[in-house]
Amino acid sequence: MFSFLSQTVFPSVRPRSHVLNPVTIFTRERSQLAPRSIKYIKRHKGVVPIPTGGSIRGTTLAFGDWGIRIKGNGVRFSAKQLTTVEEVIKKKLKAFKGAKVWLRVFPDIPVCIKGNETRMGKGKGTFEYWATRQPTGRVLFEIGGVPIREELARDILRQAAAKLPTKMEFINKDTPPRLGNLVLYPPKPEKSDPSVVEPPLSPSPTPAASL
Numbered sequence: 001m002f003s004f005l006s007q008t009v010f011p012s013v014r015p016r017s018h019v020l021n022p023v024t025i026f027t028r029e030r031s032q033l034a035p036r037s038i039k040y041i042k043r044h045k046g047v048v049p050i051p052t053g054g055s056i057r058g059t060t061l062a063f064g065d066w067g068i069r070i071k072g073n074g075v076r077f078s079a080k081q082l083t084t085v086e087e088v089i090k091k092k093l094k095a096f097k098g099a100k101v102w103l104r105v106f107p108d109i110p111v112c113i114k115g116n117e118t119r120m121g122k123g124k125g126t127f128e129y130w131a132t133r134q135p136t137g138r139v140l141f142e143i144g145g146v147p148i149r150e151e152l153a154r155d156i157l158r159q160a161a162a163k164l165p166t167k168m169e170f171i172n173k174d175t176p177p178r179l180g181n182l183v184l185y186p187p188k189p190e191k192s193d194p195s196v197v198e199p200p201l202s203p204s205p206t207p208a209a210s211l
Helices: 022-026 078-096 150-161
Strands: 068-071 077-078 100-103 109-113 126-134 141-143 168-172
Touching: 068 150, 077 078, 077 109, 078 100, 078 126, 078 141, 078 150, 141 150, 150 168
Parallel strands: none
Antiparallel strands: 068 141, 068 168, 077 126, 100 141, 109 126
16 A cells, blocks of 8 residues: 655754854853853953043933933943842832833943962953943933832832942933033023113015016
């Protein structure tokens, strides 16, 4: 008897080779914030940027109603620090159904550390954790989504800011942007002097009729 299965051609299925990415090898806890893929696992230490130009991008709220931004010196935040602060905010916002938390920065810089009392040379140290360098005036966290009173928002973000290694400030939608240590307040409208009377506008002459 002719069997249909005998004529069926099954493609050869090969087991997928699980090649570990260097990021998955060196990352200790994948539950932390970490980029999905990078080109180089080791990078120079670098310095915290100083906002010397005129850009004010990232210094005001974009999504929520309340937030915190850096008031002290710029610093390098680790992924563990940002995750801890986010957990504190989410825990305090459980009572507000529909509340949201926005993280405005992301740790995408690999930090490599060598052991103490190690001889010089032998290459760069091994990967330790992910970090991000942020200057003064950068917004880190925002909360919103539902109406939250200012007193409660201040208390929640105050407890979150205590977990960070620099001085933070509480901001809202009306807070002006910041350029480093300089707060850019909007210009005040000029007040007109009532003693100065402007002359009335003279009527425009009527054009002569064309002949």
